Amino acid sequence: MKKLAIILFAIVFVACKSDNKTTTATTNEATINKQPNIVIIYLDDLGYGDLGVYGAKGIKTPNIDKLANEGVKFTNGYATSATCTPSRYGLLTGVYPWRNKDAKILPGTAPLIIDTAQITIPKMLKENGYYTGVVGKWHLGLGTGLVDWNKKVTPGPNEVGFDYSYIMAATQDRVPTVYIDNGFVANLDPKDPIKVNYDKNFEGEPTGKENPELLRMKWHHGHNSSIINGIPRIGYMKGGESAKWIDEDMADHFLVKAQEYVEAHKEEPFFLYYAMQQPHVPRTPNPRFIGASGLGPRGDVIVEADWAVGEFIKTLEEKGILENTLIILSSDNGPVLNDGYFDDAVEKLGEHDPKGGLRGGKYSLLEAGTRVPFITYWKGKIEPTVSDALVSQLDVLASIAELTNIEVNTTDSQNILSTLLGKSERGRGNLVIEATTRTAYREGNWVMIPPYKGKAINELVNIEVGNSKDYQLYNLKDDVSQQNNLAKLNPEKIKDMVANFESIRGT
Numbered sequence: 001m002k003k004l005a006i007i008l009f010a011i012v013f014v015a016c017k018s019d020n021k022t023t024t025a026t027t028n029e030a031t032i033n034k035q036p037n038i039v040i041i042y043l044d045d046l047g048y049g050d051l052g053v054y055g056a057k058g059i060k061t062p063n064i065d066k067l068a069n070e071g072v073k074f075t076n077g078y079a080t081s082a083t084c085t086p087s088r089y090g091l092l093t094g095v096y097p098w099r100n101k102d103a104k105i106l107p108g109t110a111p112l113i114i115d116t117a118q119i120t121i122p123k124m125l126k127e128n129g130y131y132t133g134v135v136g137k138w139h140l141g142l143g144t145g146l147v148d149w150n151k152k153v154t155p156g157p158n159e160v161g162f163d164y165s166y167i168m169a170a171t172q173d174r175v176p177t178v179y180i181d182n183g184f185v186a187n188l189d190p191k192d193p194i195k196v197n198y199d200k201n202f203e204g205e206p207t208g209k210e211n212p213e214l215l216r217m218k219w220h221h222g223h224n225s226s227i228i229n230g231i232p233r234i235g236y237m238k239g240g241e242s243a244k245w246i247d248e249d250m251a252d253h254f255l256v257k258a259q260e261y262v263e264a265h266k267e268e269p270f271f272l273y274y275a276m277q278q279p280h281v282p283r284t285p286n287p288r289f290i291g292a293s294g295l296g297p298r299g300d301v302i303v304e305a306d307w308a309v310g311e312f313i314k315t316l317e318e319k320g321i322l323e324n325t326l327i328i329l330s331s332d333n334g335p336v337l338n339d340g341y342f343d344d345a346v347e348k349l350g351e352h353d354p355k356g357g358l359r360g361g362k363y364s365l366l367e368a369g370t371r372v373p374f375i376t377y378w379k380g381k382i383e384p385t386v387s388d389a390l391v392s393q394l395d396v397l398a399s400i401a402e403l404t405n406i407e408v409n410t411t412d413s414q415n416i417l418s419t420l421l422g423k424s425e426r427g428r429g430n431l432v433i434e435a436t437t438r439t440a441y442r443e444g445n446w447v448m449i450p451p452y453k454g455k456a457i458n459e460l461v462n463i464e465v466g467n468s469k470d471y472q473l474y475n476l477k478d479d480v481s482q483q484n485n486l487a488k489l490n491p492e493k494i495k496d497m498v499a500n501f502e503s504i505r506g507t
């Protein structure tokens with residue numbers, strides 16, 4: 001049976017090869033058998049210092065620490081942006097997000113921002129014999145305009161390369177607060193249709209702003225529209241009662257979907273993008289994890305995420321496929337404490353530094369915005385290593401292509417496979433850093449931030465976002481926390497870096 005399937009695969013590959021312009025497969029029976037599974041575990045707003053192995057205090061993350069201690073722990077690993085949507089765009093497409101003007105934080109009703117003709121990690125793998133799936137947070141838009149949530153929601157993940165998708169549309173704090181199973185809202189009762197609007201409330205529906213008495217979590221800024229499960233959200237939603245998720249069950253729910261996916265596809269090479277929601281707001285640990293960290297809900301959901309990672313790894317082990325699975329774990333952007341709800345993240349922080357000694361945070365061009373935990377693990381294949389090489393999530397696409405023998409043309413994504421596997425210290429030479437559509441430039445150990453108008457601190461979230469009327473230049477080797485602006489002392493360096501930056505970025 002298996003043999004037959006393999007032969008069928010091979011025939012399909014050969015057929016696909018002729019009309020496939022972007023990728024060319026060199027596949028035969030032997031390589032199909034050998035192809036490793038690839039899993040990307042992606043956390044949401046997890047900071048550089050939020051894991052035990054990266055120095056967290058008061059939050060224990062033994063399962064993720066194990067991956068880092070037995071794999072490669074990168075100290076210079078970057079997300080492609082300091083917020084979610086652009087970051088995920090860069091990861092999945094291998095294209096710098098600032099090249100796409102729509103790659104910014106999206107409302108739950110935004111159209112899909114990945115071109116369905118574009119190459120993506122799942123599309124490239126699917127065309128080469130992999131089964132591909134996404135479980136968790138999407139936030140890359142859905143549909144082409146006005147979405148009717150009561151019909152098939154398309155195009156979405158299934159149109160950009162995923163065979164299987166089980167997602168939340170945007171974020172845990174945005175409507176619609178439902179799961180979408182291969183394009184269809186899960187558990188929807190057709191007699192109770194869903195309506196979503198980001199501009200206007202539905203008549204008679206309570207809101208966080210007008211009905212504080214109905215809230216079990218209070219909003220600090222934004223997050224005062226529809227109330228779902230006692231939590232005020234961004235955007236208005238009506239109906240779809242039976243489809244609404246239970247916030248405290250979300251981690252368990254996505255874990256089960258990820259485990260079922262592995263079980264169903266353990267016989268074939270598979271790709272899974274497991275996009276967890278923690279520790280993004282609203283932080284709603286399952287009751288089992290309340291108090292698990294001593295840091296309040298933000299710490300508790302990180303412990304919860306770590307537990308889920310441990311359970312997921314156990315599943316791979318039980319199915320006997322851990323040794324044939326490359327796992328990449330990272331975060332979409334840096335940390336934020338108060339991102340719009342009062343949830344004790346600031347008050348209970350104690351000694352913990354989510355930034356891990358870096359400056360800035362989510363939304364910031366300074367290091368903590370995009371430098372994130374970045375771990376690769378492959379049992380029996382990767383030697384325990386700490387790597388200081390400069391690596392970006394942008395490079396995952398070209399590196400996976402190399403691993404799986406797929407030819408792909410990329411401009412931004414670089415093949416750094418040997419570095420990701422801990423066999424080389426050679427990283428990227430340079431990197432354009434992005435935060436809320438502004439860009440900066442790293443080259444070697446130097447980082448240059450051009451002048452930007454706007455406040456230096458986003459006071460709502462209390463984060464230094466990197467704006468200054470002057471050029472900023474830091475040498476990260478001696479000054480990882482970006483305390484000494486060397487721009488005035490090094491006008492030539494600035495000139496060089498601006499020229500190189502502009503040659504990539506365009507003027």
Ligand code: NG6
Pocket residue numbers: 044045083084085105139171173221222223234280281333339340
């Ligand atoms: C911001 C939200 C913030 C968070 C962020 C997206 C307000 C005031 N703030 O607009 O809470 O949802 O968008 O986060 O609404 S991300 O990690 O998905 O990029």
Ligand code: CA
Pocket residue numbers: 044045083084280332333
């Ligand atoms: Ca995020």
